Amino acid sequence: MKRLNFSFIILMACVLGYIGTQVSNEYYIGVATLLLIHAVNATALNILLGYTGIISIGQAAFFGLGAYVAAVLSTNYGINPLLTMPVAAAAAFVVAYVVGSPILKLHGNYLAMATLGMGMILYIFMNEMDFITGGPSGFVGIGDIIIGKFDLADEKSFFVFMSIVFMVFLFICELFDKSFLHNKLKFIKNSESACRSYGITPARTKVMVFASMAALTAFNGAIFTFYTHFISPVSFSFKYSVELLAMATVGGLGYITGGVIGAVLLGLVPEIFSAFEEYEMIIYGGLLAVVIMFLPGGIAGTLKRLVKRNA
Amino acid sequence: MLDINNIGVSFGGVHALSNVTFTMPDKGISALIGPNGAGKTTLFNVITGFVTPKEGSVKFGGENITGCRSEQVFLKGVSRTFQNLNIIPELTLRENMYLGFIGKEKPSALATMMRVNRGYWKETTNRINECLDFVNVTEYADMTPGSVPYGVLKNFELGRAFMSNPKLLLLDEPAAGLNLAEKENLADMVRKIQSMGICILMVEHDMQFISSLADFVVCLNFGQVIATGTYAQVRENKEVLKAYLGDEDA
Numbered sequence: 001m002k003r004l005n006f007s008f009i010i011l012m013a014c015v016l017g018y019i020g021t022q023v024s025n026e027y028y029i030g031v032a033t034l035l036l037i038h039a040v041n042a043t044a045l046n047i048l049l050g051y052t053g054i055i056s057i058g059q060a061a062f063f064g065l066g067a068y069v070a071a072v073l074s075t076n077y078g079i080n081p082l083l084t085m086p087v088a089a090a091a092a093f094v095v096a097y098v099v100g101s102p103i104l105k106l107h108g109n110y111l112a113m114a115t116l117g118m119g120m121i122l123y124i125f126m127n128e129m130d131f132i133t134g135g136p137s138g139f140v141g142i143g144d145i146i147i148g149k150f151d152l153a154d155e156k157s158f159f160v161f162m163s164i165v166f167m168v169f170l171f172i173c174e175l176f177d178k179s180f181l182h183n184k185l186k187f188i189k190n191s192e193s194a195c196r197s198y199g200i201t202p203a204r205t206k207v208m209v210f211a212s213m214a215a216l217t218a219f220n221g222a223i224f225t226f227y228t229h230f231i232s233p234v235s236f237s238f239k240y241s242v243e244l245l246a247m248a249t250v251g252g253l254g255y256i257t258g259g260v261i262g263a264v265l266l267g268l269v270p271e272i273f274s275a276f277e278e279y280e281m282i283i284y285g286g287l288l289a290v291v292i293m294f295l296p297g298g299i300a301g302t303l304k305r306l307v308k309r310n311a
Numbered sequence: 312m313l314d315i316n317n318i319g320v321s322f323g324g325v326h327a328l329s330n331v332t333f334t335m336p337d338k339g340i341s342a343l344i345g346p347n348g349a350g351k352t353t354l355f356n357v358i359t360g361f362v363t364p365k366e367g368s369v370k371f372g373g374e375n376i377t378g379c380r381s382e383q384v385f386l387k388g389v390s391r392t393f394q395n396l397n398i399i400p401e402l403t404l405r406e407n408m409y410l411g412f413i414g415k416e417k418p419s420a421l422a423t424m425m426r427v428n429r430g431y432w433k434e435t436t437n438r439i440n441e442c443l444d445f446v447n448v449t450e451y452a453d454m455t456p457g458s459v460p461y462g463v464l465k466n467f468e469l470g471r472a473f474m475s476n477p478k479l480l481l482l483d484e485p486a487a488g489l490n491l492a493e494k495e496n497l498a499d500m501v502r503k504i505q506s507m508g509i510c511i512l513m514v515e516h517d518m519q520f521i522s523s524l525a526d527f528v529v530c531l532n533f534g535q536v537i538a539t540g541t542y543a544q545v546r547e548n549k550e551v552l553k554a555y556l557g558d559e560d561a
Binding site: 172175176179180181183184186187190191193194195196197198199200201208254 | 359360361380381382385386390391393397399400401402406407409410411413414415420423424425435471475
């Protein structure tokens with residue numbers, strides 16, 4: 001059994017600690033919070049694609065599903081925001097399990113098309129079911145997360161909350177990455193027939209991974225809801241699914257650090273190049289092409305190779 | 312050990328196997344031979360549940376396993392190797408070896424991640440080391456497959472199939488691509504596995520390799536059994552000679 005690698009966890013804790021204590025500009029703290037949210041989503045997609053070989057370009061839909069479930073339950077039914085998060089995750093788990101059971105029999109481009117279709121259908125629901133979701137005008141009036149006497153209304157307190165969630169998530173991912181479970185998923189990615197001949201049922205495992213990552217993304221979507229206090233379908237469109245795919249690929253598929261690196265790099269693109277908003281997809285596409293051609297394994301894979309070579 | 316009874320498999324209009332019937336002895340090493348396209352690998356796929364036959368039955372240890380999924384066949388004690396190596400490039404051989412164990416024990420995902428049940432992990436690690444040692448790949452254990460010679464990887468595949476303590480081991484062209492010394496080494500390992508009471512059925516083209524190992528040989532041609540018996544008996548069979556060398560009158 002591999003030893004846990006604490007260096008990345010400690011590095012992230014230091015960076016987040018620094019931002020939390022030394023940065024006072026609310027805009028920068030807000031960007032950091034959004035980057036953490038992207039990082040969780042990109043890492044979940046990385047576990048799907050980089051570890052298990054399940055290409056999903058419908059992840060934004062699960063993010064949106066979680067966001068809407070939390071928003072509706074807390075605003076319309078007065079349920080505590082913290083309780084709405086596991087409910088949102090459970091709802092996404094059920095949807096992903098039901099949808100995943102038939103579509104995960106597909107592979108490659110066909111699976112990509114099926115997940116795209118699933119994402120588009122959920123997106124249409126978000127737009128058309130305006131009596132629940134508010135339609136294209138969005139869902140307004142979402143409250144704050146209140147933990148005891150702490151109201152997470154300002155940027156800093158929400159950043160601290162998100163940092164804690166992120167560090168717990170990162171530690172769990174590290175446990176996963178260094179366990180034999182990660183090997184099992186990579187066996188499935190490499191050869192399903194070999195897995196079957198060794199007693200593993202890839203179909204069942206793939207559906208469980210797909211549903212679990214959907215639940216995680218929806219949980220994160222619920223957090224996003226209480227951060228922005230306003231959600232609309234445009235935040236959960238096909239474009240965001242492609243952005244997540246780019247983040248995971250540029251960061252490094254098959255590496256836990258990959259999702260985080262990709263999310264930070266590509267998450268900063270709209271902030272840095274805000275004057276060129278209409279060219280955003282070209283920047284994503286260009287970066288994706290460069291990484292696929294020149295950096296197999298993404299940035300995390302290249303860094304790992306360099307460290308190994310110099311060791 | 313293994314009863315193949317009247318097996319028929321068709322892919323579209325092509326009859327890959329017709330009326331294949333033989334009984335594999337309870338002990339020893341058996342071999343399945345035949346020219347390319349004779350249906351040897353298809354028969355392996357039928358036995359291991361990858362292909363469901365159109366007709367006939369497969370009985371393993373007296374139990375009918377026809378139509379069982381490959382995962383179920385594995386759990387009944389049948390393990391196999393493939394013609395193409397199925398080794399994950401980014402994992403070390405030690406990590407790759409775990410595949411041979413995981414399906415049988417099925418630890419829960421949570422227990423795996425939280426590293427509880429240390430006894431299980433200790434036992435697994437010991438078994439992995441034992442198997443790596445058995446197939447002489449310990450010195451390569453912490454390397455990824457890309458930096459390991461092909462012959463070592465073939466041995467590794469054998470070790471991984473042996474890892475789950477099967478009752479029947481199916482080897483698909485184990486000696487393909489190996490040099491003479493590597494083949495002798497492989498033959499020794501196969502004998503050692505057989506001496507542990509594990510039955511072996513292999514598909515192989517190297518007749519010298521088969522003659523040195525196999526107690527029972529089945530020859531297929533165009534999806535049909537044309538001869539069964541000892542290697543000497545099968546070698547003398549006119550149908551077998553015709554299948555390999557062609558018809559003298561032609």
